[in-house]
Amino acid sequence: MTGNTNSIENAGDPPRRDQSEPRRVHITRGLVDVLLELAEENEPSEMNVVLDATPASSFDATFDLDPETPILTHFYLPSAGQSVRKVFGVDLGTPAGRGRARFLTHPQGPFKLTERDDFAAVVLLAVPPWDDDTLGAFDRSGRKLELVVVDAEPPVEEL
Template sequence: MADDRDPNSVTVALATRPARDLPELDEDGPAPDEPVFTDLYLPETGGSVSAVFGMDLSTPRTQGRFVSHPTGPLALTQEDDLHETVLVAVPPYDRDSLAAFDRRGSRIELTLLDAAPPEVAFEG
């Protein structure tokens, strides 16, 4: 997504689920109560609502944020939305150009898991 938006930056809200909600994880995975980023909310969702009310009412409260920095740095900046955890990506947008930070800007370990959240039926 960041590569598609380059040279513009992108910001995406990230939500977590407890690891126990990911049945594909094995015993060596995170503890059952460990939060795992599983869901994202695309920035265009609710654009017309945001335009009318001046705030994003379509995205629930999330624990994290993904931001791209098309011209760098691979660090948290004052312009970034300071969530509990912020994932920052820079070109060429591969695994080596992605890092996680806490809201103070300290780099934290990022562990990738081979799992998917359970599908939730849409009720509309």
């Protein structure tokens, strides 16, 4: 069945998204500002920070987004649980099932993902001079994604 896109093997699959359609990554303005400030403070050292998202429906603000759209809102400190990780190899700094995005810095460049980088479903990458123009989003294959900055405060979390 070559050339037939409606073959039986594909009948139950969801329709494939056009590869030319840009994927969007949403992030709060506050998180962008904090991450870029941390990157500048840590220069010349590289950073590798786990990011996490909150569904759009959890915000008080109204967005023109699907309610389940993830918006990157916070990060987990890279040093949290580091001693346990070194001894036992267990990451206690990131809750299980969380953190499908990462923030990486390349203080000496390049502005692209490299083989040395830790990959995630979404990778935010920043290079000097640490501003919005030198911050980008990439998928795990290194393809650039559209980064949409949302000017809204995430919901307050309680312990």
